[in-house]
Amino acid sequence: MQENWHPLIAESEFPAEGKLAAKLAGWHVLVARTEDGLHAVNDRCTHQAALLSTGRIRRGAVMCALHGARFDMATGRCLGAAYRDLRKFPLRVTDGMIEIAIPDQPPAMDELPVIL
Numbered sequence: 001m002q003e004n005w006h007p008l009i010a011e012s013e014f015p016a017e018g019k020l021a022a023k024l025a026g027w028h029v030l031v032a033r034t035e036d037g038l039h040a041v042n043d044r045c046t047h048q049a050a051l052l053s054t055g056r057i058r059r060g061a062v063m064c065a066l067h068g069a070r071f072d073m074a075t076g077r078c079l080g081a082a083y084r085d086l087r088k089f090p091l092r093v094t095d096g097m098i099e100i101a102i103p104d105q106p107p108a109m110d111e112l113p114v115i116l
């Protein structure tokens with residue numbers, strides 16, 4: 001699957017709360033700033049498809065607001081449970097602009113969050 005880079009927001013305008021949800025080329029993306037930098041993942045919990053961006057970011061991990069699953073933002077790995085890891089999106093900062101590499105193909109149904 002090929003990817004294309006999409007501009008998101010100037011790094012200087014990244015929200016102080018440390019996370020940002022966006023929709024890029026049909027994909028729901030969660031970007032979070034952790035101690036080791038900015039990371040982008042698919043904004044969909046692999047347990048029951050909740051939006052992860054409604055959860056909190058703590059110690060480099062996002063916690064799902066629905067049932068509490070935790071995922072490492074740097075690796076996408078599920079922490080302390082047996083759910084699938086999150087899809088990671090490559091992220092770079094070019095001339096101060098945060099850019100995310102998004103697949104050319106739209107997300108399949110099992111990559112989309114359930115939005116209540």
Ligand code: FES
Nearest residue numbers: 045047048064067
């Ligand atoms: S939907 Fe995220 S932990 Fe259940």
